[in-house]
Amino acid sequence: MSINEKKRVAKHTVRSFRHSHISTNNKQKSDIKAVNGVDNAAYNHSISKEDLSNGDMKVHKNGELSNGFTDLEKATNGEISPDKAPYKPGIPEKLLLSFSVYTNAPKILNTNQPKGTLTSVNGIRFLSMTWVILDMYMSLENQKQFSYVLTLNTFIFVDNLATFIPQIAKRFTFQAIMNATLSVDTFFVLSGLLVSYLSLREMKKRGGALKFNWLLFYFHRYWRLTPPYMLLLMLYVPTFKYWAYGPFWPQTGLDVNECKDTWWTNLLYINNVYKADKQVRIKCVKNNFSEFSSWSYCMEWGWYLANDMQFYVISPFMLVPLYYEHSVRLFVKYYVVILLYADISEIITYTNRLNPSVFCIYVATDIEMHFNNNLLISSQDQTVGMKLYIKPWNRVGPYVVGFFTGYILYKTECKVKMSKVVNLVGWSVATAMAVSVLYGLYTSDGSPPDFSNSVSALYNATSRTAWGLSVAWVIFACATGYGGPVNALLSWRGIIPLSRLTYCAYLVHPLVIYVYIFSRRTMMHWYDLEMIYLFLGHLCVSYAAAFLLSLAFECPMIGLEKVLLGRKKNS
Template sequence: MAESSCLPLVVLLLAAAAAAAPDLARQLDLFDPARAASDAASTNVTVPCAQAMAAFADGLATHQDWAAKMFDASGRYSTGFLWGNNFWLGSSDLCMTLEENAVVPAVFSVARFSLDVPRITAKTRTVHVGMCLPRACGLEDLRVLVGAGLTQLEQRNATLEAVRSPQLDEYRFYADGTFVVLALVCALVLALMVAGSIVDARKPPPPAAPATPECEDGSVGKPPIALDVVPAPKRKMALSAFLVCFSVQRNARAIFDQSVGGDTLAPIHGLRFLSMVWVILGHSCIVIFKYADNTDFRGVVEREFLFQTISNAAFSVDTFFFISGLLFSFLYFRTTAKVDLNKITKATGLKSKGLQFFGLLAYRFGRLTAPYMFVLGVVQVSMRWFYHKSVFEPPTLDHENCPQYWWRNLLYINTLFPVKDMCMLWSWYLADDTQFYVLGALLMMVAVERFRTAALVFGGLMFSSWCTTAYIAFNNDHNPSMDDPLALFDKIYDKPWTRLGPYLVGMATGWLLFTMNCRLRLGKGGAALGWSVCAAVMLSLLYGLYDAQLDAYTSAAYSSLSHTAWALGTAWVIVACSTGHGGFVGRLLSAPSLYPMSRVTYCAYLIHPLIIRMMVMYVDSPLHLARTTVMLLFLGHVVLSYLIAFAISVSFEAPVVALLRLISPKKE
């Protein structure tokens, strides 16, 4: 009796499921090429379009192969809508084969809809539908055809937002003014590289520089880094010396040199490279998740414990800020202790300080800007091409913002403006770091003569940054345990007054390493305690918010202090590894095999988001997310980013560094 009583319930459930399936398909029926072909005659399309659509309808009715392919190349709802599939694109590649070889030439277009289906999902979705239709139909004809077939249902609100066609778009990148400038610059640089390589090949090899401890005077054979940034006395530069700065073999040797170098510390190399890999991992996930046919998979993996490694990848940028502050402070104090900068500037007092300050800025600007502006131009042309030619819409408005606001990037002030107007969104780090560099230069010049005053200002800046961040987080109800890390990008994430802490910690660490000359007497127990505290702090920052519930005050405190706490943990890593207490970690971070990757990390940072976008937007269909897919794509992004970064570094970064050293004054 029990089994027979359950039978009607099972039948009812099966009937409901059977009824729901066609209803779902009907609610999500946004475009049907066969329906468009049959309705074309009754719509207000052009005569050529109406005739072509009639031929398409006849081809479908008579089972013509070209018409079947045209129908098959168009996108439509199939499955996965409730799993986050918003790209019903069909196949633009298949449609392009019909561009010339069909009875009716075809063209591929993409329609973007705003879809609200409350009986299926509470969210308003943006859906992209691919359309392979006769080429005789222009964009306005396509809008009419799509609009005519978009029947309004009682429980559905669908709106056509835009129609665009990569094939009908007349954009040609070689006619773009920016591309022409880039081509001329590349031709000039290539000519200089060829000439420099020939001149360098004819010169005798330079004598090997003797090895010296990196914390004492690792600058043998080249001027200290801080001296590279003060005004040089006038002297003639030989043409051959200028050309050799562009020598490929010389710059490649410098990149692959297995010595630490006089402008860094050994563990910095490994830390910089590993942090860059972490940045690429975070950016890969952000872009890949956007262009997937199962975007709700992200919500599943985000609930996993180890995904906190990706969601907290913002700490990798704090590591970069820390490294920048540390090296600037360490090298500046080391140089001022060994060299009288008044003799270099041939001035005293405020005039000498002013010359030092503007020399520092000039070096920084020259050092960073050449590869930066080159990549910015490449990004502008690439994103403009994607906007016109890809079946996907670009993730940001670089094709509009870069031509209009590139000067903000050039001046490194783009984080002082709204994020919606930013060109190269990831360049926010360069702007903040340069602004910190200016502030750090002023602080260190004061510290050389009035250390207590500089220390008071240092503490005031740190405290004010904490308070400002806490205030903004509290007023905006920011909850770091629940919100997306980029949720308040324009208010907290990219603003210099909220990200200053790690840079200041780096400056303090650099001063500490200088004062103790990279020597620290510490027993095994003390070292073990230091590493234990460091691991506890950094692991709690990475994974401590998993399933945590924070109130408003705790959230504000965490937002305020977490970045500085991460920098303090990183400070212990560098201090321990630089003073002989690093153990396995020290050997890993100081491995000579990581030095080349570290030296091209700046260029890798510049180019890697473009590599990620290209690998996604060049295809004609969305990705299907899976753990192995994401990891394989990520590894490909790392390898390709560093290969291209090496080419950019040899062409634009290393020659500028060599030129700056060529014109810098030498130690008397």
């Protein structure tokens, strides 16, 4: 029998099988892909009797049966009828899946978000994190004054510090780096806004504050922040001294006594208030040049987490009145809170007779240089910077601004009508305030402005709250449909995965830069292109490390909470 005759016989057999075993609907006709497969010899499987019982042919998903019928073009009426219900993992399986990289990685990289999400927050969060990383590497801080752990001793490894720093300090654009500590205030605004907006919506959904699960409210926050924080601390503190080697490598690690006396303050989020003003000397290598000062509390950049948790703890005292009271009375109360915060900062500035931006740098040649910065430093009293910078009563202003902004968005449901004039005035005022705070201390020679004690106190008391108001306007305008191209940029879906990694990036980025700085074999020589490359490198490596940290520590904890408590993510 020839090949053509065999094909004709096969077609006739299939046609007979189709008419005898498949019932068709008068309104719909079946288009079965498997028939064509038999016709062109793509399927060489036999048909099992079990699948053809009762005169009907069951249709199966890919890989479920071995008879070759694969998703027969959604079968006779456009639907697939699986042979059995899909597998649903039980609690033990879900607990194991919480640690699955295969499951968690797509969740991090997913660009979808639920309805009602404030999408502009993603862009602000990511851009603020890049600003933090830029500041941490180039910030003008040194061992003879209050310092942040990351930039603690950057300058002792720079051979052209005495010429490069005065040169760039005269640039108007460099003020964005000098004053990059404002990036932390942006995070406080975001934190207050999201706590207020999401919690008030949940309270409304549940029918009031009395039906709101306050225990879960606190547990979720602690569970969300603490495991990655503590696991990273446990990993790096005792082992960092072994990560690399070199003439600058700290032989005893980064933290005093490997955090033996202070680790519990981080666990309780009180490391910004408990013995936080105590400073000790740490010796990296066997020479006085690499000897530096550090603050006695553990994982120094954790001061922000302590502030954020403390604000969160007291937030119900603001949430409940916001839910029940009228906005006019609440506005007065919140205005009083901000004034009290400003008064504390003003008192500290005035009593210590400090200028609003004195930033001291002592280089190896014992040359003392002062530059503009909105962070208050006193070369006479090194603890003043700590009193003003990391204490919660001095940083609550931007948080309150964000909190009240979230309340407005909740009350209006992000539906506000503004004329073009009002919108333009809002953007103009917000821009003017932001530029004034960021660039207002600039002088052509790079020296601090000659302000009186009263003006300095006023600046330190209001600058961070003014910055918070500017950020709050951007979020408000974008959420209500008046953001234009700014909202399009900040809400770009490609930023969403990077925004999810911001917390882990904050935790790990100091270690990334520390490894680079302390493992060097030679001194650094700074110039513009070098700094750009270093910044981009630190940014990419920090987010790559954050991705691994999130997969290892953060996502499993979120998955465990969802399985054990049945909590779903609402934003």
